[in-house]
């Protein structure tokens with residue numbers, strides 16, 4: 001019997017960010033392994049014209065929750081959606097709901113965050129710092145609380161090369177930042193943002209670091225732990241391989257490459273691609289929840305959830321594996337044939353951006369205009385290149401994360417828990433994982449039918465022929481122009497032609513002799 005699964009039985013669990021990528025996988029695993037848990041409270045805001053109930057209904061009826069319905073048929077009764085907006089004071093939670101949360105919550109998993117790299121500092125602080133502070137305040141009023149698990153990121157200290165399982169202080173105190181966001185206007189915030197974030201690449205990593213400081217400072221008597229995942233990717237094994245439902249991290253770029261829009265990236269092939277499957281993060285999170293509540297460590301323990309030091313894979317190798325997967329599982333209606341050239345040279349990347357990205361987009365838009373349709377490819381390409389430029393920081397560096405706490409926890413688990421809540425990425429086969437990732441992107445993000453694979457392969461063959469034809473024509477035109485202008489080129493050309501002619505005559509003569 002799994003001790004961790006048993007621990008969550010009968011518990012009231014509060015999850016923030018349950019509608020997000022990681023939150024959904026967390027909720028699924030909890031219901032599947034501990035169907036006798038009492039209730040999961042989720043803080044949800046109405047969004048995109050959907051009510052709370054509609055959002056929950058959609059999640060529970062998704063493919064991700066198919067297995068849950070088998071083991072926990074009354075899952076609808078065990079999930080309690082509470083209307084909340086983490087941008088508002090007291091999260092805009094009603095008095096009754098707040099009372100219920102304060103009275104019954106046993107465990108908190110704080111996953112909600114803004115993960116946008118370009119978010120305005122005010123908004124990023126509100127969600128990643130102030131909301132964390134408010135949640136801790138709520139937690140301190142919960143008599144039955146056993147553990148508070150905060151999800152941060154392994155990149156909160158990406159300005160360092162070697163990162164230990166400790167909280168590194170930021171130069172300006174989070175409280176001062178929170179206060180200043182209340183009275184500074186947007187223009188001034190824009191001006192001071194680069195100074196505040198310093199050598200971090202964006203407001204996301206900076207505010208996640210501030211969030212960690214808040215956790216440490218406001219922990220009081222609460223049993224707290226922090227999980228720092230690296231780049232969270234599709235699921236590895238559970239509830240099934242390859243599940244993914246948003247474009248963050250590599251998923252968007254896999255689509256862009258598979259559809260032939262993105263063919264070259266400024267990336268360091270030897271840099272470590274520190275991807276970590278979503279189900280691995282969730283397994284570690286649940287194990288940490290159990291450990292923190294049962295063993296009550298004296299200080300806030302930090303757990304790095306990374307793959308680099310256990311089972312490293314670099315971006316060069318990963319790109320090859322992604323390309324190999326596209327051969328087997330091509331995406332439909334590709335714009336060009338998939339390709340993934342990595343270069344660190346600025347001039348080369350500018351050349352490829354012009355030749356391989358912008359020029360085809362302009363030509364395609366010209367074609368759309370000619371056929372009376374609205375041009376859209378140049379706009380899409382500009383957005384894609386902007387996105388890529390924001391991710392570049394993470395694909396051109398390697399980090400070392402120490403993992404003592406994570407390894408200690410692994411050794412504390414029973415063999416059964418190590419199996420049910422497996423977070424040992426040494427067992428991960430990257431080739432298999434990437435293939436399932438590409439399959440998952442095709443199925444769950446692009447919603448493409450597997451029956452369309454032969455047609456997609458045919459389309460790629462056609463694109464390959466067009467590519468060869470186009471290149472041959474281009475070569476002949478260039479050569480013709482060169483011959484017209486250069487005596488040397490002419491001489492080379494005549495030499496090649498006469499050589500070929502002589503070779504042909506020789507073979508003809510020798511075959512006549514044999515007869």
Ligand SMILES: CCCCCCCCCCCCCCCC(=O)SCCNC(=O)CCNC(=O)[C@H](O)C(C)(C)COP(=O)(O)OP(=O)(O)OC[C@H]1O[C@@H](n2cnc3c(N)ncnc32)[C@H](O)[C@@H]1OP(=O)(O)O
Nearest residue numbers: 115116117118153231247248249250252253257340387394
């Ligand atoms: C061969 C392949 C090798 C693979 C090689 C992979 C390397 C990949 C390394 C990642 C490294 C991360 C390491 C940090 C790990 C964390 O700790 S953070 C968690 C992850 N967070 C993120 O990834 C957030 C990144 N995204 C953003 O910040 C914002 O989307 C951006 C990039 C600033 C774009 O903002 P925006 O221009 O306002 O656009 P937004 O409204 O978000 O989306 C615009 C369009 O782009 C699309 N889009 C959004 N994100 C993406 C994306 N990542 N890709 C493509 N399209 C996207 C949207 O669907 C949308 O399309 P339409 O709906 O308009 O058709």
Ligand SMILES: NC(=O)C1=CN([C@@H]2O[C@H](COP(=O)(O)OP(=O)(O)OC[C@H]3O[C@@H](n4cnc5c(N)ncnc54)[C@H](OP(=O)(O)O)[C@@H]3O)[C@@H](O)[C@H]2O)C=CC1
Nearest residue numbers: 017018019020021022085086087111112113153229231232
């Ligand atoms: N994805 C990754 O690569 C990594 C993620 N992490 C961390 O993991 C955690 C989860 O990330 P992930 O699941 O990928 O992110 P998502 O963007 O998928 O999910 C974010 C969640 O936060 C919720 N949220 C955002 N703003 C509010 C608000 N004002 N009020 C209420 N809820 C809100 C969202 O709700 P809604 O659905 O309404 O928008 C959503 O449920 C984050 O803390 C992130 O920093 C760490 C490392 C890498």
